[in-house]
Amino acid sequence: MxxxxxxxxxxxxxxxxxxxxxxxxxxxxxxxxxxxxxxxxxxxxxxxxxxxxxxxxxxxxxxxxxxxxxxxxxxxxxxxxxxxxxxxxxxxxxxxxxxxxxxxxxxxxxxxxxxxxxxxxxxxxxxxxxxxxxxxxxxxxxxxxxxxxxxxxxxxxxxxxxxxxxxxxxxxxxxxxxxxxxxxxxxxxxxxxxxxxxxxEAGNHKQRIVQILGNSYNAKLVNVLEETDYMNISGFIGKPETARKTRGDQYFFVNNRFIKSAYLNHAVNAAFEGMIAKDSFPSYVLYIDLDPTQIDINVHPTKQEIKFEDEKIIYAFVQAAVKHALAQFSIAPSLDFSLNADIQGLDAVSKPFTRNDQEAAVSSSLYKTFSQKHQAHFIEPSQKSELKSWKDFFKPSEQTDSTGTIGGYSSEPVLEEAYTGGKLLNIPTIQHYLQLQLTYIIATTQTGFLLVHQQLAHERVLYEQYSQAVHSKQAPTQKSLFPIPLDLAASDSVLLQELLPDLQLIGYQIEKDEQHQFVIQGTPADIVVGNEKHAIEMLIEQFKHFNSDINFSKKEKLVRCMAKQQSIKTGVTLDQKEMSGLVNALFECNTPNITPTGKPTYIEYKGNYLEQLFER
The missing domain is CATH 3.30.565.10 (Histidine kinase-like ATPase, C-terminal domain)
Known part of the structure; x- marks a missing residue:
């Protein structure tokens, strides 16, 4: 052989x-x-x-x-x-x-x-x-x-x-x-x-950051500088208003080498805790300088992932440096130990505490309950603090009137059956809906009630609208009264140029002016006037960092990003007409029960389930 x-x-x-x-x-x-x-x-x-x-x-x-x-x-x-x-x-x-x-x-x-x-x-x-x-x-x-x-x-x-x-x-x-x-x-x-x-052009770090990320960052950067015997950290962080819903402008450099580190990203996010929304990400460009013997840059072929000899020390330094910078520039919340002017004028503060006042205070029963053991249960009830009408608190504020409504809400909802999504559904056609925690819509049905998530439901509705626009017919465009210029970074301009044909199908009209800068000439009909520029910027940001299945087509990614961006967010108050329109539009969808990413848009609670909860 x-x-x-x-x-x-x-x-x-x-x-x-x-x-x-x-x-x-x-x-x-x-x-x-x-x-x-x-x-x-x-x-x-x-x-x-x-x-x-x-x-x-x-x-x-x-x-x-x-x-x-x-x-x-x-x-x-x-x-x-x-x-x-x-x-x-x-x-x-x-x-x-x-x-x-x-x-x-x-x-x-x-x-x-x-x-x-x-x-x-x-x-x-x-x-x-x-x-x-x-x-x-x-x-x-x-x-x-x-x-x-x-x-x-x-x-x-x-x-x-x-x-x-x-x-x-x-x-x-x-x-x-x-x-x-x-x-x-x-x-x-x-x-x-x-x-x-x-x-x-050659310059300093701040000038280079503004050159690349755009002039809008010029007044929104906070300097970071901490020097120790072990390591130095310098650079800039964006003020809280620069935070984005996706990981955008985040750069870490170790000895001038760009690295990716979820661990250090977490350190920066922790420093911003309480100043930005939990689902937002801060912007930063940070440079770490330390002894090369303290790191190993041979753990990845592209050298973008490195190993620190002591990651915990680096984490603590980064977090402390960012917190210090935020506090130093009066961005982080601080405790105010000065007394309010109104408090300064109170008798307890402005007048002296005389000997007679001291004796009266010591002899009071209230003083004894704090200065002697086993006295807490002897606190004397005050006539002023007694809730004489506590039972009235549980009485309904409005009685049922002759029309059969309680507090304006119908007690007998009218229901109709509709065939949608391949099955019969009880769609509530009641005159009123109830919004809960500015997030959920409660709608009664013949056998119970629906708990609809307003943002996820609207995301499903918009997804099907935009999908129809890019795959079958073009959506209507709302012409802008004046052209709206877009000040985009070079990389974002390249991406926008790629998306223009599909954006036009959705309803956008974006062109280049004489200076070869993009301007918005028209938007989809449902874009809020005055929000056109921000909508495009957020759309580009979401598209860049689309983290779902990479096998999705460009159109599918765009439609999903648009639906997520334009959906009604939690915390928005909806009136009866808006809630009714959203629920009706949801049940007109081909797949009303889930979002494009598979999350439920509503949960149905049936009568027998409710009875089980109360052991009936």
Whole structure:
């Protein structure tokens, strides 16, 4: 029998290794930008075509490479950052795995131009299928320009798994923002298909945050700064009004490396407890600086997840720093120990406590009940405090009148049967409904009553309305009296451009003005006037962080986000007409009993169940 175990060919092994590092165009962007930063660049330009599928090019003015280094850089495990095993635990640079260029060269056509300050000519290197096909001197400015073309050209199966251009572009922008946030002293720019998306001048951290997140953050940032022997933490947190219903602008950097940490996110959320709604998330950009030996950044291929030697200490520092910042800027609630002016004028405060007053107080029975043991049950009842009419408290405030109503609520509801959702339902057609805790609607039925959740019920109603609009007929548009400009971050503008065709079906009319800025010309009929801009911003935010089944189509995600966003929230008072309209609309739905996510919209309590509760 022949042997069946053999070594993989180099080109296949390289492609397998590349799969760990280069999962999509954004992965290559991250690696190339980090290399530019490590080269000491003060200016970094990123150019992409076709969302990185056709071209990704990074140009920097760093220190460049020699001819030998330029070719060696494409070898596997080639790095200038590590010489000994101990170096792995004191990494301060960004890229160090020695896999980036080798992985890129395995799945793309690469061209490298680089030149050092001391060299007269630069070097041009072209690589394809992990092999150098061209190497020659060239005229080049100081620094490095590296281009990767036709990503996954030799692995068509991998290319087929890439998302739409808009989706891949969003991932590229995420990686670009994370590197640019970490190094505000470096100029960064991003061009997509010849159009400049970001132009970030060098500055301080606050300027960079405002450049990326938008001018609206300029007056809403609170400075965080705590320095200790163990670690330093700096950066900015957003004031409570910047909190969002989804995880939006949240950035953690450890030694200038972006990380994801649910543990540290919880520390910040805990610091905001009591200042924002429980279902909201604060905004922050925080930088942690500590000894590299206290962390391990080798626990994840993308190095976005790290391990701290002592997580509890880091957690406590982060939480304390955020709380201190909030208190320092008078945002956190504080205790007021000063007396109210009205209290200052009371006799007990303004007049002296004379000897006669003291003797009278000591001899009183009330004083004895506090100063002597076993006296509490001797407290004398006061005539003023006696509830003589306590029984009247339980009497009905209104008697049943001749029309058969109690307090305006019908005691004999009229019911009709309707066929909906594949079964017969008793739909209440009573004249009045009862709202409970500004959250639930109680409607009596022939055999009991329904407890309807107003927000979930409205979410089901809107979901079916919007689904019909995007799949069959266009919803009506309510024209805006004046165009409403949208001040969006660059990444949000890209997403909005992708959503425009489907938003138009739902009833939105959004166009670009002469300055290529989005303006709202019309909205769906049910959008509250004056809330149009906020509705779009929240819709984009929810869509970005849609956390349900990723197999949903773009239209389905949009419809679900719209339904959730526009539904009547808990805490909103509804009158009789609104409650009646909502319940009737709910039972006209194809699936009235659950929301799109499977939550119940109402619970039915039948008479026999109620009788069992009272043991009847």
């Amino acid at each position: 022949s042997n069946i175990i053999h070594l993989l060919p180099d080109h296949i092994a390289n492609q397998i290794a590349a799969g760990e590092v280069i999962q999509r165009p954004a992965s290559a962007v991250k690696e190339l930008l980090e290399n530019a930063v490590d080269a000491g660049a003060t200016k970094v330009k990123l150019l992409v075509n076709d969302a990185g599928k056709a071209l990704i090019q990074v140009i920097d003015n760093g220190k460049g490479m020699s001819a030998e280094d330029a070719t060696m850089a494409f070898e596997r495990h080639a790095t200038s950052k590590i010489s000994h095993i101990d170096d792995l635990f004191k990494i301060k640079t960004m890229g160090f795995r020695g896999e980036a260029l080798a992985s890129i060269a395995a799945v793309a056509q690469v061209e490298l131009k680089t030149k050092r300050a001391e060299d007269e000519l630069g070097i041009l290197v072209e690589v394809e299928h992990s092999k150098i096909i061209k190497q020659e001197p060239c005229v080049a400015p100081e620094g490095t320009s590296i281009s990767m073309k036709n990503l996954f050209f030799n692995v068509p199966a991998r290319r087929n798994f890439l998302k739409s251009n808009a989706a891949e572009m969003r991932h590229i922008m995420d990686e670009f923002i994370r590197v640019a946030m970490a190094y505000p002293e470096i100029f960064f720019s991003l061009n997509s298909n010849g159009q400049e998306v970001y132009h970030l």
